[in-house]
Amino acid sequence: MESPDRTRGAGRYAPSPSGDLHLGNLRTALLAWLFARGSGRRFLVRIEDLDRARDGGTGERQLRDLERLGIDWDGEPVLQSERGADHAAAIERLDAAGLVYECTCSRRDILAAPSAPHAPPGAYPGTCRNRSEAERRAAREAIAPRRPALRLRTEVAELSYEDLLLGRVRGDIDDFVLRRGDGTVAYNLAVVVDDAAMGVDQIVRGDDLASSTPRQILLQRLLGLPSPPALQYAHVPLVLGPSGARLAKRDGAVTLAQLRDRGIGDAEVLGLLAASLGLAAPGERVTAEALLARFEPSRLPREPWVWRDPEPR
Ligand code: GLU
Numbered sequence: 001m002e003s004p005d006r007t008r009g010a011g012r013y014a015p016s017p018s019g020d021l022h023l024g025n026l027r028t029a030l031l032a033w034l035f036a037r038g039s040g041r042r043f044l045v046r047i048e049d050l051d052r053a054r055d056g057g058t059g060e061r062q063l064r065d066l067e068r069l070g071i072d073w074d075g076e077p078v079l080q081s082e083r084g085a086d087h088a089a090a091i092e093r094l095d096a097a098g099l100v101y102e103c104t105c106s107r108r109d110i111l112a113a114p115s116a117p118h119a120p121p122g123a124y125p126g127t128c129r130n131r132s133e134a135e136r137r138a139a140r141e142a143i144a145p146r147r148p149a150l151r152l153r154t155e156v157a158e159l160s161y162e163d164l165l166l167g168r169v170r171g172d173i174d175d176f177v178l179r180r181g182d183g184t185v186a187y188n189l190a191v192v193v194d195d196a197a198m199g200v201d202q203i204v205r206g207d208d209l210a211s212s213t214p215r216q217i218l219l220q221r222l223l224g225l226p227s228p229p230a231l232q233y234a235h236v237p238l239v240l241g242p243s244g245a246r247l248a249k250r251d252g253a254v255t256l257a258q259l260r261d262r263g264i265g266d267a268e269v270l271g272l273l274a275a276s277l278g279l280a281a282p283g284e285r286v287t288a289e290a291l292l293a294r295f296e297p298s299r300l301p302r303e304p305w306v307w308r309d310p311e312p313r
Pocket of ligand 1: 206
């Protein structure tokens with residue numbers, strides 16, 4: 001990876017290549033671009049392809065779709081799957097500080113275990129946290145050929161941060177997974193290590209991730225990486241489907257290719273997204289570039305945008 005230009009700071013968009021981008025993803029990408037470019041930052045793209053089996057050219061198609069809307073980026077997109085050495089080094093540093101332990105629990109074990117007193121619902125109950133060396137070895141052997149996951153030994157139960165759109169956000173932190181049993185590095189670890197390596201100092205993403213952020217901030221602190229207030233967060237409202245749930249592929253025509261099939265071209269989609277953000281009049285033709293001059297973060301709508309499948313034309 002090229003060494004990042006840290007003098008200007010950077011925003012980023014970091015899609016998982018799990019399918020073509022839908023309107024919700026595209027709206028978040030447009031916002032991330034507007035926040036970054038509108039504040040004089042560079043804009044970077046990272047394809048979060050740690051689950052490689054899911055890609056199959058999807059990452060490339062996602063990049064083409066961003067281009068179709070006029071969203072450009074600096075340098076080459078970073079592939080998260082090529083960042084393994086840095087991820088492993090970060091886990092090693094945490095381990096050297098005594099902050100990592102092996103966990104042999106299956107999902108079912110975790111659900112069945114009594115939760116620790118005062119622990120938030122769904123928190124890891126700590127089953128494997130205080131094992132002796134002999135207990136650890138026995139637990140390892142008992143699950144072979146499955147391998148243990150690695151968890152962070154956290155002393156912090158909650159943490160809060162200031163979000164540019166949501167204000168103060170508080171979140172619980174449990175002993176979350178750093179590396180899964182199959183060797184895949186966990187999202188929370190990878191995102192923190194990669195954003196820091198890329199020189200990212202502004203993170204704009206869907207507000208479904210706002211509650212993961214306290215864990216990520218804890219990791220930044222433990223690893224000595226830039227953290228708020230040097231790092232800005234803006235979690236943006238999601239796009240919802242007609243049922244009120246987060247927009248999904250089953251909600252009809254939701255990707256650029258599907259909308260083109262319905263006679264709605266890329267420029268019109270950009271206009272729809274811009275109008276949904278209060279940055280264009282309904283039906284107005286705009287370019288991404290022209291939106292920059294109109295963009296004012298404090299005036300963004302704070303509610304989700306509901307998308308209804310358009311009638312075929
Ligand atoms: N890859 C994540 C997603 O597509 C986003 C990660 C992030 O922006 O931090 O939901």
